[in-house]
Amino acid sequence: MTERRVRVRFAPSPTGALHIGGVRTALYNYLFAKKNGGDFLLRIEDTDQGRFVPGAEEYIIESLKWLGIIADEGIGFGDGPYAPYRQSERKPIYREYVMRLIDEGNAYYAFDTPEELDAMRERLKASNVDAKYDAITRSTMKNSITLAEDEVKRLLDSGAHYVIRLKLPRKEEVKLFDEIRGWVSVNTSQMDDKVLFKSDGMPTYHLANVVDDYLMKITHVIRGEEWLPSAPLHVLLYRYLGWEDVMPKFAHLPLLLKPEGNGKLSKRDGDRLGFPVFPIQWQDPTTNEISSGYREAGYLPEAVVNLLAFLGWNPGTSQEIFSMQQLVDAFTIDRVSKHGAKFDQNKAKWFNQQYVRHTSDNILAVELKKDVEKNGLTFSDAYIEKATSLIKEKISFVKELWSMGNYFFINPSQYDEAVITKRWNEKSPAVLNSLIENLSSLSEFTSANIEEQYNLALTKNEVAGKDFLQLLRVCLSGVAGGPPIFEMCELFGKENTILRLQNALNTIKK
RNA sequence: GGCCCGUUCGUCUAUCGGUUAGGACAAAUGGUUUUCAUCCAUUAAAGAGGAGUUCGACUCUCCUACGGGCUACCA
Known part of the structure; x- marks a missing residue:
């Protein structure tokens, strides 16, 4: 060959x-x-x-x-030389082949009703025998093997419902070589006469x-x-x-x-466990139930491909970040593992984080801009891109640009309670006032200059920097963590930074 | 129940008879970042159990246990 x-x-x-x-x-x-x-x-x-x-x-x-x-x-990809690629449209093709099986004695007509099949299965189960339509049971059923030839003809001509079943040999070892598992062998005595052709004229999957x-x-x-x-x-x-x-x-x-262990990952697991099991969001047309997707959850397609590739395959090296092309180059069947893999949400998140970090600011900024505009806000592209570059290092998902960085666009009205409780004291207002004063007279509002003024404000009030910096962050952004503070201020601009400090001063009272 | 497939750190996995059983995620600890969600370092963490084969077994064979899949006129 x-x-x-x-x-x-x-x-x-x-x-x-x-x-x-x-x-x-x-x-x-x-x-x-x-x-x-x-x-x-x-x-x-x-x-x-x-x-x-x-x-x-x-x-x-x-x-x-x-x-x-x-x-x-294929379907959706411009078809091709073997069209159609939808089996329902290939219906006439299958009949030809199933007839060949019948003609050569490898398949037969079966006229049993669903009720008769149920009865047979129950009968066999009751006598503790495997309930299957096989070389033995078929002799007790209504099919073209047990029925007289003219009776079969009469039934077919009268339009009776029938299926076509594969006629398996009574006892024969069938071997196949699986590229992942090696030789697998099953005896036909364990298999049943599978339906190849259904009564609606459609083939089954097998055929x-x-x-x-x-x-x-x-x-x-x-x-x-x-x-x-x-x-x-x-x-x-x-x-x-x-x-x-x-x-x-x-x-x-x-x-x-499933991550917790039992059973294969199923449709319902995703939203129950808090991660998507579908690539993109899906709304069930009958129940209208919505299942979340990786795309909507903020995963980048390249990350999903990468993490999926590693669930059951690995290159045998320590490299874990692979582009599609790199995967193509490295992929071999013999490195696919034999055992099932539990989905690990943490690892998935880590993969996405890697890809977010390696995506350029201007591309990410486009996504952030959508959220900014969705919230009815207007900022320059330059501002959004700079904010993106500052937030980017701290996030795992694109949508976190907004959820964790929206204070770049909205002045905070609430302040992290834990930090306030821990850091705010009687000296705090004085430090803030000094800082506001110092910043007001600053002509070049750069992070270095801001930091200098901050240190001067601290010295003047005899406060240690370590104790105040996080408080300053919370006054500016409302939240406890984030990018370098003085770079943030530079982006906020002089006017807005001072406004934020004043707001904090007015709002936080103790 | 029957048949088939599988079983290395909590998770994904490396190892194709001889290794201090390696890496990554997560965890813990320490450090850097005057803050942190980044970053760096360190630590802890595994061959399901039992028989063989062999000079030697995580690796080969068998048994048991456990896990998974299939067992429809579904795919």
Whole structure:
């Protein structure tokens, strides 16, 4: 077999918001494709009409685009040579292949009603046997194996509801090589005759995914670990369809787990634990319930990509900050870990902090400006950018430029109680008055000059600097921490600095 | 219950038979920053348990325990 061009796909189903674990799967597929000079495609697996959620598809596309996980082909990315990329639009294709399975005796019609299936399962459970539709139970059910040929024909002609099931051998070891876990083997005696074709004329995931991966020339299937148990089934499908020689390689990714330990990370965990589990905000169209997203929470896309990449993969070096291109260059499947990873909010925050710090002031200032304007305030771009540069070092999230630095734009009316209680004393008003006086006569309002005047005010009132500086900060900004004080003052300007000091003097009384 | 997968500091992980088991986040302590939310330094912190194989096992095998996944006409 000649070397095939690497082609991988991300194939979510549009049943709601794309979970962060799904995003990681998409990312690993993307990294693998780019690393190997291949193609990454987005395919929408909407074979379950009943679970379709409006807006989910758009949400998936928008999320991937926000993160820079750009597909070469597929829905939302200009389609491509293997269109359509939405399984519901490929409906006629699947019938052809499932008929081939029937003709060759590898699949059969089953006419059992849901009630009959339930009854069978309960019967088996009661006798302590595994309740599955398999080589043994199928002989007791209503299908084209047990029914006479003309009866099957009559049922089909009369439009009776039926599904098509894969006919598994009674006892056969099915082996597959997983690129992450090595050889995995399952006996068909443990599997059941999975439905391939539903009564609504749609294929199930199992059939559709195999047929599409074949037709779209997929070389590697990189997906979540939840698919590992059904992978042997897919192997069998490739075999029966005669495609084993071009069967993709499999890599089953470990799952993302809840931070407290039990179970995989799920939709509800995010807002319960105070961090997003979705890339961007999602509003459920039926309940209107809003789930927070990384984007809205102030995460930078590059940070999300970086932190996600490290949840289940590492380069084997001590480097942790990676651009997308660096990830592409470094990524290999064999460095993906086998075990699930718990999401660590602290580490996520740290990653974002790194990226915020490395983002230039003028770009961050644009975001801060939005908040300033949202609050009905007007400041020059230069002022906003300078404020950005001062606040930037202290924050982890872009939105904290405003939440932690809004005192650059609004004079404080409240003052940190703890600091006031601790630092304010009978000498404080005198120091402030001296400072106001000194600053008023200052012609060049620079941080160095301000500091000089501050020290003079201290000396005059016989107060130690260490005891007063934090109090000064609180008088100016209202809060206990922040950037260098005198640089702050320089930005506030002479008039506003003095106004702030006077306000503090008038407001804080003890 | 059955089947499959997994198990190194609190968390993410390095180690591909021989290491004082390394790094990062978080934590604690100290320092710098005349304030702090930055920064620097230091400390504490791990091979689930039991059998093998081997001169030697975190690393290979088996058992047990624990965790996770799957077990639909859902993906």
